[in-house]
Amino acid sequence: MKSRIAxxxxxxLACLATAALYPTARAQDATTSADEAxxxxxxxxxxxxxxxxxxxxVSIFYGRINNPTGGFRLxxxxxxxxxxxxxxxxxxxxxxxxxxxxxxKSSDFFDAKQFPDLTFKSTAVTRxxxxxxxxTGDLTMHGVTKPISIVIEHIGEKQTRMGYRSGFTTNFxxxxxxxxxxxxxxxxxxxxxxxxxIEGIKE
Amino acid sequence: MTKLLLLGLVLPVIVxxxxxIVAWRPxxxxxxxxxxxxxxxxxxxxxxxxxxxxVDAWPGLPPxxxxxxxxxxxxxxxxxxxxxxxxxxxxxxRLLGAAALAAVCGRLLVGDWVEHAWPWRAVTxxxxxxxxxxxxxxxxxxxxxxxxxxxxxAALGASVVLFGSGNAKHAQLAGTMAACLGVAVVxxxxxxxxxxxxxxxxxxxxxxxxxxxSGYFSNYSEIPRWVYVLAAVAPAFAWPAALIRLEGLRAWxxxxxxxxxxxxxxAVTxxxxxxxxxxxxxxxxxxY
Numbered sequence: 001m002k003s004r005i006a007x008x009x010x011x012x013l014a015c016l017a018t019a020a021l022y023p024t025a026r027a028q029d030a031t032t033s034a035d036e037a038x039x040x041x042x043x044x045x046x047x048x049x050x051x052x053x054x055x056x057x058v059s060i061f062y063g064r065i066n067n068p069t070g071g072f073r074l075x076x077x078x079x080x081x082x083x084x085x086x087x088x089x090x091x092x093x094x095x096x097x098x099x100x101x102x103x104x105k106s107s108d109f110f111d112a113k114q115f116p117d118l119t120f121k122s123t124a125v126t127r128x129x130x131x132x133x134x135x136t137g138d139l140t141m142h143g144v145t146k147p148i149s150i151v152i153e154h155i156g157e158k159q160t161r162m163g164y165r166s167g168f169t170t171n172f173x174x175x176x177x178x179x180x181x182x183x184x185x186x187x188x189x190x191x192x193x194x195x196x197x198i199e200g201i202k203e
Numbered sequence: 204m205t206k207l208l209l210l211g212l213v214l215p216v217i218v219x220x221x222x223x224i225v226a227w228r229p230x231x232x233x234x235x236x237x238x239x240x241x242x243x244x245x246x247x248x249x250x251x252x253x254x255x256x257x258v259d260a261w262p263g264l265p266p267x268x269x270x271x272x273x274x275x276x277x278x279x280x281x282x283x284x285x286x287x288x289x290x291x292x293x294x295x296x297r298l299l300g301a302a303a304l305a306a307v308c309g310r311l312l313v314g315d316w317v318e319h320a321w322p323w324r325a326v327t328x329x330x331x332x333x334x335x336x337x338x339x340x341x342x343x344x345x346x347x348x349x350x351x352x353x354x355x356x357a358a359l360g361a362s363v364v365l366f367g368s369g370n371a372k373h374a375q376l377a378g379t380m381a382a383c384l385g386v387a388v389v390x391x392x393x394x395x396x397x398x399x400x401x402x403x404x405x406x407x408x409x410x411x412x413x414x415x416x417s418g419y420f421s422n423y424s425e426i427p428r429w430v431y432v433l434a435a436v437a438p439a440f441a442w443p444a445a446l447i448r449l450e451g452l453r454a455w456x457x458x459x460x461x462x463x464x465x466x467x468x469x470a471v472t473x474x475x476x477x478x479x480x481x482x483x484x485x486x487x488x489x490x491y
Contacts, residue, residue, distance in 0.1 A: 099369075102422075102424060103369045103371075106368075106370050106371075106421055106422060106423060107268075107417070107418070108371050108372050111421055113316065113317075113420065114268065114314060114316050114420075114421065142268075143268065144267070180267070182260070183258055184207075186205075
């Protein structure tokens, strides 16, 4: 009898321990992370890079660069240990006009055959709010690398039917002429605003 | 837009005209011809500087964009052109010089990122050398507006092909060059002794094929590859045209016929470009 009670007690403790250690299916809020060291690979299908630019001084025109790649680590406890590497192929520019896409990819703008990649690599991360981080890094575009500072907002992370996922969003503005793409400034604005939403899958 | 027009067209034309006028002094029919031989190369190269600045910042050395090598190669070509115009080098030396210039251009203007880079380097070197030698020969054979007019038409044709291929910058530079060659046409019409001379050949040979091939390497259009090659080599047709003997015709009639012959490849390239654009007009709402 004593041995049965001891066995049941041990079994219950084991169940409790397993339940405590097993990754929770409940969503983490955006101020914490279940695994601070985890690396999240960008899910290109659920991530978006949208850009907007002034057209002829009369409107704001939007386009996107499909299928971003890369990955990130977001460490709430030690923000300095966070890291972001996000890339996209300039070939994947999509403005809902085949002719315009060809023009944007030509040597007038992206020069996509010579400079196929657009990349951001973080160099320093600090916490700037409850769910926000100030990220400094190098943006490489058209063969020119410039340091930029952006603020990213961690939206959340949780176990889903499609794996453990985390995501963030950021908006920032650059001057395309800083990257050697200053052609037709006037007809097209020099300032380009990027709106980026990234969803990553835990590796 | 104002910058593109002023810096990209008006200023280059003024620079080109001023250089040619200062060198040749066309208001003085007795001015020594030798005094202006350097003008063609210098005028075209000097005009290229503001034209380039209208579309891009002047590049460092080495440029990080491959086609920006043109900004450095054009002054080098001008230097070679002036040396060629002022000194009577033996023919083998001149041919060797043209080949060396073409080789340097082929190596620098065709980046390693270009698909089939080495075959394209060979094509580029060959075309530049052929254009340099042919335009040189045509310049030595015919005075007057015939050669600048043939080259002007070739530059316009290259501009149309480049515009059709979606390379507006390159098209603009080729168009500016056509405008500068137009200045040479007007001056040569006024004083037939005024010529681009041999010097201008080196600049034309580097700039026009350089622009056309650079445009091809970064293009996404459906214009066939051979159209670019023909557009690049088009200035060389001025030489076979200059060989045509036309007797019993007035000067302007002979000029018109020779220019028409030299413009045959331009007619082909422009026609194919326009036909290609019409065929792919699924997206006509985007004119640029």
